[in-house]
Amino acid sequence: MTSLDLIIVLFYFAMLIGVGVYSSKKIGNESDYLVAGRRLGYGLYVPAMTAVVLGGASTFGSTKLGYQYGISGLWLVGMIGLGILGMGIFFTKKLSKLSIFSVSELLGNRFGNSSRYISGLVMAVYDIMVAVTAVVAIGVMFSALFGWSSATAILVGGLIVVFYTMLGGMWAVTLTDVIQFWIMFIGLIGILIPVGIYHAGGTSGLVNQVSPEFLSLTNIGGKAIFAYFLLFFFGMMIGQDIWQRAFTAKDEKILRKGTIYAGVLCIIYGIAGAVIGMVASVVVPGLADPQQALPQLVIKILPTGLIGILVAAVSSAVMSTASGTIMASSTIIVNDFILFKSTKNRTEKEKIKLTRIVTLIVGCIAILISLVLQDIIVALDVAYAILSGSIFIPVIAALFWKRVSAKVALSSMVISAIVVIADLIIEGVSSLNAIIWGVVACAIVMGIGTLVQNKNTPVVEEVNKNI
Structure with missing residues (x-):
């Protein structure tokens, strides 16, 4: 140059x-x-x-x-x-x-x-x-x-x-x-x-x-x-x-x-x-x-x-x-x-x-x-898989589904994160299935949890009034 x-x-x-x-x-x-x-x-x-x-x-x-x-x-x-x-x-x-x-x-x-x-x-x-x-x-x-x-x-x-x-x-x-x-x-x-x-x-x-x-x-x-x-x-x-x-x-x-x-x-x-x-x-x-x-x-x-x-x-x-x-x-x-x-x-x-x-x-x-x-890609892949597999569905629910309770949302995040990490351990950090299974697990837990919860279960409403 x-x-x-x-x-x-x-x-x-x-x-x-x-x-x-x-x-x-x-x-x-x-x-x-x-x-x-x-x-x-x-x-x-x-x-x-x-x-x-x-x-x-x-x-x-x-x-x-x-x-x-x-x-x-x-x-x-x-x-x-x-x-x-x-x-x-x-x-x-x-x-x-x-x-x-x-x-x-x-x-x-x-x-x-x-x-x-x-x-x-x-x-x-x-x-x-x-x-x-x-x-x-x-x-x-x-x-x-x-x-x-x-x-x-x-x-x-x-x-x-x-x-x-x-x-x-x-x-x-x-x-x-x-x-x-x-x-x-x-x-x-x-x-x-x-x-x-x-x-x-x-x-x-x-x-x-x-x-x-x-x-x-x-x-x-x-x-x-x-x-x-x-x-x-x-x-x-x-x-x-x-x-x-x-x-x-x-x-x-x-x-x-x-x-x-x-x-x-x-x-x-x-x-x-x-x-x-x-x-x-x-x-x-x-x-x-x-x-x-x-x-x-x-x-x-x-x-x-x-x-x-x-x-x-x-x-x-x-x-x-x-x-x-x-x-x-x-x-x-x-x-x-x-x-x-x-x-x-x-x-x-x-x-x-x-x-x-x-x-x-x-x-x-x-x-x-x-x-x-030396290998930052491993940490990045794990963090990204958890982000997409565990956080995406709760964000959608926070914005668009007002009946999801705090307990159900937290459970869906934790369980889907466990699913993501388990898949990464089994299939390797480059596995795309981790994101798929994470999203599926999160959606299932959130859907079933919301359907079976008591109708009187409290829902956090601090943001709901604005959206």
Whole structure:
């Protein structure tokens, strides 16, 4: 990478730090720090919601699958987009009426404190693990970019994200995500695809050089498509990082339409990633590691200056995920454990200070885990399986089924979590059946429990009046 490319990348990182400092001046209360004051319009909300879900896994994953399977590589990110669309269509009317900060707070208000703690623990661990994967990816990029050791790269890259997230809260995360959104879309769709297609011989040249299967939407296989549906569709609709962005919208109209727009943009991004992978299969064929399709294509076809923009674009994708999940985990810890259990009356400034401290600690924990834990995917898979298999149905019930009691909801969460963990032990952590059996067990316990319970069984109603 040339000096010009390096200057572009360093300028981008300096800009992120500057945004953190600027955003800190916009923080007046807890709502400003956690949900950007609940006052975002389309111009900020749509890019921020889109960027938080389009991380390094989405970017590298879609290009890798495009390299291997052609246009059907879109399904990984496509299911993420469909999950966001589903949330926009089915959840936003309810969410717009809730003055809460977390998914766990909803479950706690609706089903009692035990449900709040269990769901909060699962979500906090899950978000930390997602942050760890993002910090590791940042470290890999920084190591390749600057020639640093892996540990140094993780420390520097991780601390940049932690710094602006801690300082500016959701305002910093939102503003940096908007910047990252535009860099991602301009870099990958506006620059890399046109230049890549040109080097592949134009659209007709690309089509003629790939195998016919690469043009089929089902080439990746029905099993893989179903797997992506299980893994991403449900999780996107109940993720704390996603809900926390939803709570930043100014009103119901922006929340609903903006979330739907974000879902559509995610699908477009998935298509773009698959196309980039197809282009790479023609321009840089025979790669031993398909994960290298994107960086090798960038190095092969882009001139000085544009390489720096694309490096910034890929960094953007990863950093947006890291900042969003660090923020999500710290929000749950503060809102659903520390402040909820505390009897001390804190001022808004004290709450902000506390949340900043927790955000710093969570970020440092993510960095530390990135340095010492070799197989983070195991922890991530377990947390995600429990999240989707045990929390999805209770969230649906909290929003749409008022007769479910606290005891039934808690039982369904605990039993389904046991089922998920048992399946993971028996079939391995990569088992998709764990999510299926978890959802089925949760639905059965909740359905039967609600039908057989005494009609006079008390139902927690604190949230019901708002939904």
